[in-house]
Amino acid sequence: MAQGAGEGIRPSLQALNIHRSGDQPVSFYKGKANATGDFPVVKPRKGELYRFEDAQDPDLFTCRGLRRDGRWEFENQRTGRMRRVDEETFCKDRVNGRTVRVSATPKHQIHPLALAEADPDKLTGAELKARKKQEKKLERSRTLLFYCKLFDTTPGITLDKKKVYAFLRKNRAKAREAGFVWVPSYSTLVRALEKGEKGNRSLLQLVQGKYVHDPKKRYLPWVIRLRDEMVSSYWAKKGVNNHRKTDAVAEFVRKFKLESEARVLSGEAAQKLVSYSTLVKWINSGECRESYALRYSQREADRRFRGHGESIKASYPLQYVMIDDTRVDEWVVLLGEDGEVLLVERPWVTIAFDVYSDAVLAAVFTFEPPSVATMAKCIRELNRPKDFLVQRFGDLKAATDCWGMPESVILDNSWDKVSTSFQVLCEAVGINVEYAAIKTPEHKSPVERKFDVWNERLFHRVPGGVPDRPDAARVRKTDPKKDAKLTLGFVRDAFWGLVVTQHHLDICDRTGLAPAVAFRSGLEKLGDRPVVDDFSQLDRFLGATENVILTAEGVSVRGERFHDSAATTALLDRLLKYSAKRDQRTDLLSSGRVPVLATLHPADCGYVDIWDFSKNEQVRLPNIDIKPGESSWFERDQEKKHRKKRQDEYETWDDALVRRAEYNRSLDDAIRNGTFRDARKYARVLEAREARESSTSDKEGETGLIECDSIGSIPMTIPAFERTDDRRKPKAPRRGGNKAAAKSKRTRANNRKAAQQKAQELTAAEEIEYSLPEELLIKDPASMLEQLARERR
Structure with missing residues (x-):
C-alpha cells in the first residue's frame, strides 16, 4: 500500500476514547464561567451523542445545536423527540456525571486482526472473503482521505458538481502514482468531506462513517410517510387491516401504488416498490414496550420488556413458608365399598414450601377445591412431625424431619386466602400473613417451578397422567381419563416418596445444598426449632370462623344448633356482663345475648369451639342432633337436601339413623349414575368420612410423645391466649370492590322500580274490577232526590 497521503494504521487517541485538547475535555476544567461564575462551561458539539441519566429510558440523544433562547437541543435517536436543556443545567450535569457523552460505535469498523499477517492456507473460505472485504474497505477509506486532503489544499474549489468532477479527473493520475486506483463518486466524496474538518481529518473518521447510510435519504418523503403510517x-x-404483518404490508402496497400512479400522472418519475423483506423489517423496528402495550396489553408488554423482580428470600428456616395450591395433572379413581369405580376426577394439592431450604413441609391432596378447610389442613400438617414418613423411610439423612411453626406464610390473592376467616385463623395461632403481588407469579417463583418439576417427574408418567394440553391430546387421540387406575391415597404416597428420596436429597441450584441438609443445618445455626406448645389447642383454632350469638339455647351456626346446658350456663355467667345493654331483649324473662366467635371444623359437624374471651380459652359445644365424628359440614348439607327432596322431617333419633342409612345407600348410586358435577360433590363426602376414620384411628394409637433430635424446640404459645379482646372477626370487604357495590345499587333500584310498576298495575286492575257499570253511576244527585220524593207522594 502507498504511503504519503494515506495515514498508517496505528492506535489513535480517539480509538482509545481519549480526546485531544481541541475536543471537549474528558476531565473537568475551569473554562469560561456564567454570570454566577460557579460552574465550568462544557459545551457540546453538534452531532455528538449523549445519554441523560435522569431520563426514563437509556436512549441516546444527538446534539442538534444551540437554540436562540440559549438552550441546547438534543434529538432522541429512537423516537425523534427533542429534549432541550439550558446551558447551566447541562454543564452541572456534565460535571456531576448525570449527563454522559457516548462515543459512537461504528457498525462497520475494521477488525484489527483483519490487518495482521496470516497464512492463507489456514483460513477458511468465509474468513478469507471477510479479510478481503475488510482490506477493500481500508483501501477505499485511504483513497478518500487522499482526495479529501487534496480538496482542502486546492484553492477556490467548491462543492459544485461540475467542479468536483473536474477535480477528480485532474487528480486521477496523481492518485494512481500514490497507489490509489479507485475513484470515488461525487456523492461519496461529499459525504467524506462532511467527516471531520479542514486540516483535521483522520483515517478513523472515514472508516467509521463509511458504508453507513441514512434510510430516510434512500426514499422519497411520501414513501417515508407511508412507512410511518x-x-x-x-x-x-x-x-381488520393490522391483524397480521401481511395485512399491514398489503395496505402499504395498496397506498403505494395509488400514490405512485397519481405522481406519474403529474409528471414525476415512477418509483420502484419496496421489497417485502424491507417492509417487514420496518414493522419489526417499531417494536418497543409502548407499542407492544398498545397492540396487546400493558401486562404482556411488562412481561416481555420489563425486568422481573427478585423472589422473596429467607435468612433461616421457617422464616417464610409459601403455600400454594394447584390441580394435579393426574386422573385418580374413587372406589366404593365393593371396590367398584364410582368417580374419576383430578384432585387438588396444597403445598407448604420452605423458602430458605426448598424443603416441602406439607402436602394435602383432596377432592375439595381450595378453601379455608384445605388451608387449615396444610397448616396443621406443617406444624407436626411426619411420623408416617419416619415409619416408612426412617431418618434418611433428615429428609423426613422438615416441619415446624412458620414465622410468616406467603399466599396468593385467591378468595379462599384473603377471607377474614383465614386471617383470623392465622392471627390466632401467631402466623404472619403476607400476600404476593397480584398477577405476578415470579414473586412465588420457587414453588411455581416445583409444580412443573413434580408434574414431569411423577404425575405425567403414571397411568392417568395429563402431560398434554387438550388440543394436543385431541391431535394425539389420547384420553388419560380412561387410563386412570390410581387412588388418591396411592398418589399421595407416591408424591411423598418422590419428595423424600429425590427432592430433599438432590442439590438445589438456588441454594447449592440439598433441601434436607439446608433445613437441618439452618436449624442448627438458629439453635432451636419453633414448635407450638399445645397441639390440641392448635387444632381447635384451625377451622372456619363465624360471628354468632350465644343465648340460653346455645348457638346456631348454619342451621345447626350447638348446646350443652352446663357449658352454656358457664359461658353466659362469665360473658354476659361484657355484652352491650342495648343488644339485650326487654322482656324480663328472656334469655341473654352475647356476641361470640365460633370456630367450625369442616371435617366434623358434631361440635363447634366458642371463644371465651374472659378466660382466653376455647369452650366446646356439641351438636344437639348428631354426635362428634359422624358427619362433615358438607355431608350434613347434602343430607338436608336429601331430606328436603323426600319432604320428610327427622322426628326421633331412631328415625334420623334410618334416614342416614338410606342416604348412605343412595350415595354410591348418585356418584355412579348422577351427573359429573354432582358426583364431584358426593366424592367430597366419602373423602371426609375416610379422613375422620383415619384421624380417629390415629388418635387411638397416639402416644403423645414426639421424638426429638439434638435440635431443641422454641416454646410457641398460641397468641390468642394472650389477647384481651373478644377476637370477633371484622366485616370482610365486598368482593368485587366498587364495581360490585355499584352493580348491587343498580339492581336494588331496578327491583324497587319493578315493584312500584307492579303495584301500579295491581291498583289499576283492582279499580277496573270494582268499578260500577255506566248505567248505575249517579250523575245528578239532586235530580235523583227530587224523583225519590215524588215517588213517595
Missing part, C-alpha cells in the same frame, strides 16, 4: 397502524390496537 404502516408501522403505526400495525402497532396500534388490533383491527
Whole structure:
C-alpha cells in the first residue's frame, strides 16, 4: 500500500476514547464561567451523542445545536423527540456525571486482526472473503482521505458538481502514482468531506462513517410517510387491516401504488416498490414496550420488556413458608365399598414450601377445591412431625424431619386466602400473613417451578397422567381419563416418596445444598426449632370462623344448633356482663345475648369451639342432633337436601339413623349414575368420612410423645391466649370492590322500580274490577232526590 497521503494504521487517541485538547475535555476544567461564575462551561458539539441519566429510558440523544433562547437541543435517536436543556443545567450535569457523552460505535469498523499477517492456507473460505472485504474497505477509506486532503489544499474549489468532477479527473493520475486506483463518486466524496474538518481529518473518521447510510435519504418523503403510517397502524390496537404483518404490508402496497400512479400522472418519475423483506423489517423496528402495550396489553408488554423482580428470600428456616395450591395433572379413581369405580376426577394439592431450604413441609391432596378447610389442613400438617414418613423411610439423612411453626406464610390473592376467616385463623395461632403481588407469579417463583418439576417427574408418567394440553391430546387421540387406575391415597404416597428420596436429597441450584441438609443445618445455626406448645389447642383454632350469638339455647351456626346446658350456663355467667345493654331483649324473662366467635371444623359437624374471651380459652359445644365424628359440614348439607327432596322431617333419633342409612345407600348410586358435577360433590363426602376414620384411628394409637433430635424446640404459645379482646372477626370487604357495590345499587333500584310498576298495575286492575257499570253511576244527585220524593207522594 502507498504511503504519503494515506495515514498508517496505528492506535489513535480517539480509538482509545481519549480526546485531544481541541475536543471537549474528558476531565473537568475551569473554562469560561456564567454570570454566577460557579460552574465550568462544557459545551457540546453538534452531532455528538449523549445519554441523560435522569431520563426514563437509556436512549441516546444527538446534539442538534444551540437554540436562540440559549438552550441546547438534543434529538432522541429512537423516537425523534427533542429534549432541550439550558446551558447551566447541562454543564452541572456534565460535571456531576448525570449527563454522559457516548462515543459512537461504528457498525462497520475494521477488525484489527483483519490487518495482521496470516497464512492463507489456514483460513477458511468465509474468513478469507471477510479479510478481503475488510482490506477493500481500508483501501477505499485511504483513497478518500487522499482526495479529501487534496480538496482542502486546492484553492477556490467548491462543492459544485461540475467542479468536483473536474477535480477528480485532474487528480486521477496523481492518485494512481500514490497507489490509489479507485475513484470515488461525487456523492461519496461529499459525504467524506462532511467527516471531520479542514486540516483535521483522520483515517478513523472515514472508516467509521463509511458504508453507513441514512434510510430516510434512500426514499422519497411520501414513501417515508407511508412507512410511518404502516408501522403505526400495525402497532396500534388490533383491527381488520393490522391483524397480521401481511395485512399491514398489503395496505402499504395498496397506498403505494395509488400514490405512485397519481405522481406519474403529474409528471414525476415512477418509483420502484419496496421489497417485502424491507417492509417487514420496518414493522419489526417499531417494536418497543409502548407499542407492544398498545397492540396487546400493558401486562404482556411488562412481561416481555420489563425486568422481573427478585423472589422473596429467607435468612433461616421457617422464616417464610409459601403455600400454594394447584390441580394435579393426574386422573385418580374413587372406589366404593365393593371396590367398584364410582368417580374419576383430578384432585387438588396444597403445598407448604420452605423458602430458605426448598424443603416441602406439607402436602394435602383432596377432592375439595381450595378453601379455608384445605388451608387449615396444610397448616396443621406443617406444624407436626411426619411420623408416617419416619415409619416408612426412617431418618434418611433428615429428609423426613422438615416441619415446624412458620414465622410468616406467603399466599396468593385467591378468595379462599384473603377471607377474614383465614386471617383470623392465622392471627390466632401467631402466623404472619403476607400476600404476593397480584398477577405476578415470579414473586412465588420457587414453588411455581416445583409444580412443573413434580408434574414431569411423577404425575405425567403414571397411568392417568395429563402431560398434554387438550388440543394436543385431541391431535394425539389420547384420553388419560380412561387410563386412570390410581387412588388418591396411592398418589399421595407416591408424591411423598418422590419428595423424600429425590427432592430433599438432590442439590438445589438456588441454594447449592440439598433441601434436607439446608433445613437441618439452618436449624442448627438458629439453635432451636419453633414448635407450638399445645397441639390440641392448635387444632381447635384451625377451622372456619363465624360471628354468632350465644343465648340460653346455645348457638346456631348454619342451621345447626350447638348446646350443652352446663357449658352454656358457664359461658353466659362469665360473658354476659361484657355484652352491650342495648343488644339485650326487654322482656324480663328472656334469655341473654352475647356476641361470640365460633370456630367450625369442616371435617366434623358434631361440635363447634366458642371463644371465651374472659378466660382466653376455647369452650366446646356439641351438636344437639348428631354426635362428634359422624358427619362433615358438607355431608350434613347434602343430607338436608336429601331430606328436603323426600319432604320428610327427622322426628326421633331412631328415625334420623334410618334416614342416614338410606342416604348412605343412595350415595354410591348418585356418584355412579348422577351427573359429573354432582358426583364431584358426593366424592367430597366419602373423602371426609375416610379422613375422620383415619384421624380417629390415629388418635387411638397416639402416644403423645414426639421424638426429638439434638435440635431443641422454641416454646410457641398460641397468641390468642394472650389477647384481651373478644377476637370477633371484622366485616370482610365486598368482593368485587366498587364495581360490585355499584352493580348491587343498580339492581336494588331496578327491583324497587319493578315493584312500584307492579303495584301500579295491581291498583289499576283492582279499580277496573270494582268499578260500577255506566248505567248505575249517579250523575245528578239532586235530580235523583227530587224523583225519590215524588215517588213517595
